[in-house]
Amino acid sequence: MSELPKHFDPAAIEGRWYSHWEEEGLFRPERDDCEPFTIVNPPPNVTGSLHIGHALDNTLQDILIRHQRLLGKDSLWVVGTDHAGIATQMVVERQLNEKQQKRTDFTREQFVEKVWEWKEESGGTITDQLRRLGCSMDWSNERFTMDEGFSKAVTKVFVDLYNDGLIYRDKRLVNWDPGLKTAISDLEVENTDTSGHFWHFSYPLEDGSGAISVATTRPETMLADMAVAVHPSDERYADMVGKNVKLPITGRLVPIITDEHADPELGSGAVKITPGHDFNDFEVGKRAGFKAAEMLNMLDADAAVCQTSDGLIPDELVGMDRFDARKKVVEMIDGEGLLEQVEDRVIVTPYGDRSNVVIEPWLTDQWYVDAEKLAEGPIKAVRDGTIDIVPKSWEKTFFNWMENIQPWCVSRQLWWGHRIPAWYGDDGECYVAADEEAAQALAGDDVALIRDGDVLDTWFSSGLWPFATMGWPDENKDLERHYPNSVLISGFDILFFWDARMMMQGMHFMGEVPFHTLYLHGLVRAADGQKMSKSKGNTVDPLGLIDQYGADALRFFMAAMESQGRDIKMDEKRVEGYRNFATKLWNAARFCQANGIGASTTLKAPPANLPVNRWIISETVQTLAALNKAFDDLRFDGAADAVYHFVWDRFCDWYLELIKPQMDGEDAEECREVAGWVLDQILVMLHPFMPFITEELWHAMGDRSYDIIVAKWPDPRAELDADAAEEIAWLIKLISETRTARSELNIPPGAKLTVHIRDASDATLARLDRQSAALGRVGRIENVSRDPAPEGSAAQIPVDEATYVLPLEGVIDLDAEKARLGKALEATEKEALSLDKRLSNPQFVEKAKPEAVEKARADHAEKTAEADRLRAALQRLG
Structure with a gap:
């Protein structure tokens, strides 16, 4: 036994014990003959640092894995980091900018080499921080989504999905980030309320018989309008359906069509349709018979105006920034006398979470996964209980999203990441293969090949995490023992971006679910309930708390x-x-x-x-x-x-x-x-x-002889003792009630008292004899007398069937104590009444800040309880 210091100092012990556990290999003890238990960490970005959400997520996982290790399981917590395509490329590009360099000053290969150099020097920050939190991960087998084995798995998955008809190239709308010049996922889009306008335009009918009014928050997109839609049941426009309107500025003739997307109650009930620049309009356009290849595009990768395929945009607008073009388009329409009105309006505007640039829906050729087909297995697995989602309340959201899932865009216009294994031949064909040699074999020696320049979405590779981290596609012991995983813990916000995609990829390639239980935790919010964000300045640094x-x-x-x-x-x-x-x-x-x-x-x-x-x-x-x-x-x-x-x-x-x-x-x-x-x-x-x-x-x-991290979970092999439990519960209650009475009546703490007992059973008397030492030492009851209590004021303490009488003559100044308690009771009742009046006032409850109302209720409850305590104390005095 080593004597403990007087004061507990966490910093003095944490680093020492963590190093010991890791050096001794105690996070993954040899237990090949034991039941396996497996979890995988949601791989944090290699660029990241520990935030409070990571602290929650990883703490819950560590609690589970340490518990299972104590139960004697072959417990494996897979750890690794994600290559974080966009984030990492941005970090390295910023470093280059500081040296007055840019990415395009280098070849692709040279830039990627610089990223690897950065990763080796600075990419381990978050893993060190996870150690500080105490995460008992299997660091000896740490993985990275760009390491050689993992990359091999990613390539195989892409090629196999392509050969199975589940990956294809298509022209569709994507979230385009003009700052990063790449498509991004919905998760990387932040919708923000901004002050904007609602412009109402008049579109003249081709035959001169009138006009139709439309409204838009993005006037510049009218340069690529292809239709005007009204609701099929909207009788106001029944005679116009099938006619053409002549667009201002471009003079393009576009039809008036019917579609349920148009809301008769919103504005004029007619909406302009720009299928190449709006997600809803894209679907309307498809229903109207427009093929994606026919949809007009009026923006380039920088979100500047470009000429449409019909050549109708005036030259003065071509090359203009989209927001400058917005002002010019409004000016030109107003000049034609077709601007009806402008409304001020708060608009939900999408921003790139890293570039902070307004995102554009943009029509491009990208690679897509047939997510609808891959979703069938996970839907069935959750429905039949093979995968248990905890809490169950998330199942409805899961089914709603999965049953209405859209094609998954998996290509990104970056240099850092898993490059898409596709080559384009000068014969106009695309060849997908594991490497260029295999692609050339498919194409034939006389076909010249150029490799696709895009990389894969990082969610595509992290979707393979439960099995690619264990050496798949090569067979091995870990893969056999630890797939499927036991539990997955993640935030609900990545249910579809990561969790569901692991289900899809795992079931397709492994033939089994990737995990049996999916636990979804909430977010850590600021003290006032607001979502934490750097812009609000309300984030909390978990390392500072540690x-x-x-x-x-x-x-x-x-x-x-x-x-x-x-x-x-x-x-x-x-x-x-x-x-x-x-x-x-x-x-x-x-x-x-x-x-x-x-x-x-x-x-x-x-x-x-x-x-x-x-x-x-x-x-x-x-x-x-x-x-x-x-x-x-x-x-x-x-x-x-x-x-x-x-x-x-x-x-x-x-x-x-x-x-x-x-x-x-x-x-x-x-x-x-x-x-x-x-x-x-x-x-x-x-x-x-x-x-x-x-x-x-x-x-x-x-x-x-062993550390607690590999100890055995308790196994008392003892029965519950009802008699002992009842006796000690009685003892605790008697001491507690006596302490309460002493406190309420202001009896000096050091005063040892004689208590007189009344109406006690034989069992209680026997307990008093057995517990006399504890009553004296802990309860400061010097003696329990069975004689009647003397005349005069006394505190009555009922416990079970007996009453304990505590004479107060000579112990306290009764008159002074009554006066003190009475005065305190009067003041407390007055405060409670004032708070009650305030809470009874609808004006206060409805108009005050919620936190003010909540505090008033808490104060009222506290004062009411205090008044009850003071009344009880006065009653004890008689």
């Missing part, structure tokens, strides 16, 4: 607040509270050391005769049962709550206090054995949540 309170405190906060998918409000006071919890446990261990209580030598509960020892063993058994159920149900909050209250309330506040009187008596050795055993159970049960302090205390309490 520096201040320790990793264990942050981890326990995450677990305690995670309630199956509900968002978590950041509360630094709670983190501080869990640091105090760790300190409480530390001090309890120091108390044990000071009283000769050390490490237990038994997994089974030791024999016990004293009720207090039989009680704490029963409490341990019940806590373990609650923990096991919470883990089975993936209730992290329930598990944290169970172990927290057992440690703080039952073990520290009561058990250690109640055995103090026994430590010098004949039952001291029994108490030492039981207390040491219970502390061991606590350390193991708490280890998944607070790994650092538990490992430190594990070794400090005695010489151990």
Whole structure:
């Protein structure tokens, strides 16, 4: 046993223990003959640094993997990072810009080499930060989505999907980022409310018989209009359907068509259709019979105006930036007398999350995956329970998205990433193969080939994570044992971008689901409930919290607040509270050391005769049962709550206090054995949540032949003792009620009192005899008399069938105490009444800030409870 320092300092132990675990290979002990348990981490971007969402996600995973390791499973937590195509390319390009260089100053190969150099020098930041959080990942087999083996898997998947007819090239609208000059996914688009306008134009009919009014938030796109749509049931335009309008500026003739997309209640009920620059219009255009190749495009990759295929855009507009063109188009339409009105309006505008540039729906040739076909397997797996989504409330969202899934655009116009294995021949054909040699063999020696310049969306490669990280397509032991994975934990925000795509890829290539359980957690929000963002300045640095309170405190906060998918409000006071919890446990261990209580030598509960020892063993058994159920149900909050209250309330506040009187008596050795055993159970049960302090205390309490990280999960093999539980519950209630009375009546803490008992049963009297030492030491009840209480004021303390009478004459100044309590009660009732009036006022409840109303309600509840307590205290005085 090594003596613990007086003060608990997380920083002094965290780095030391993490290095020890990793160096000893304890994150992946050799357990080939044991049942496997597998999780894979959502691979963070190699450019990333730990944010509070990562802290939540990885804490929950670490809790699970540490628990399963303690259960003796062959536990594997796959770890790695994503090459993060856009983010990484941007980082390296910024570095080049600082040297007055740009990407195009280099060949593609030279630039990619520079990215690899950056990765080797700076790409390990987040993995080091995950270590600080305590993540017990299998670092010896760390993966990267661009490493050789993984790249081999990516290429094979693309080629196989192409050969199966599930990957194809098509012309469709994409989210185009003019700043990055690439297509991006929906996840990389941030929709922001911006102040804008709604312009109403008049489009004249070709035959001169009138005009039709349309409105738009993007006037420049009218340069590529191909139709005007009205609702089929809108009788106002029945006579116009089939006629042409002559567009202002271009003079293009476009038809008036019917489509249910047009809303008769919105504006004029007529909408301009620009299928090459609007996602809804694209679908309308297809229904109207326009082929994608026929749809007009009026913007280039820089979002500047380009000439349409019909050559009708005036030369003065060609080459103009889209927003400059917007002003010019409005000016030109107004000049023709066709601008009807301009409304101010808040518009939802899409921005690229990295470039902060307005995104354009742009018609381009891209590679697509037939997601509808691949979604069939996952839909069936979730429906029949092969994959269990927790919480169940997300199933409806899952089915709604998967059953209406669109083709998945997987190509990106970048240099960094998995280059698409496709070659274009001078014969006009496309050849998809694992490498150029195989493509040439397909094309024939007389065909010259040029490789596709695009790379794959990073979600495409990360979708292979559960099996490509284990060496697929090569067969091996890990792949056989650890696929499918046991559980996947992720934020709900990547349910479709990552989780569903792993289901699609895994089921297609492995023939099995990639995981059996999908746990979706919520977001960590700011204290006021707002979403965290750098622009709002309300983000929280988890490393700063670790520096201040320790990793264990942050981890326990995450677990305690995670309630199956509900968002978590950041509360630094709670983190501080869990640091105090760790300190409480530390001090309890120091108390044990000071009283000769050390490490237990038994997994089974030791024999016990004293009720207090039989009680704490029963409490341990019940806590373990609650923990096991919470883990089975993936209730992290329930598990944290169970172990927290057992440690703080039952073990520290009561058990250690109640055995103090026994430590010098004949039952001291029994108490030492039981207390040491219970502390061991606590350390193991708490280890998944607070790994650092538990490992430190594990070794400090005695010489151990193994670390707690590879200990055995508790197995008390003890029955619940109802008699002991009832007796100690009675003892705790009696001491608590006595303490409450003393506090309310302002009785000096050091005063030892004689209590007179009335109406006690024989069982209660026997308990009083057995627990006299605890009542004296802990409850400061010097004597329990069976004689009637003397005349005069006395506090009445009912516990079960008996009443304990506490004479107050000579103990306190009764008149002064009555006056003090009466004055406090009057002031408290006045405050409670004032708050009640405020909360009864509809003007306050409806118009005040929600946080002000919430505070008023909390204050009212507090003052009401305080008034009740003061009344009870006055009644005790008689």
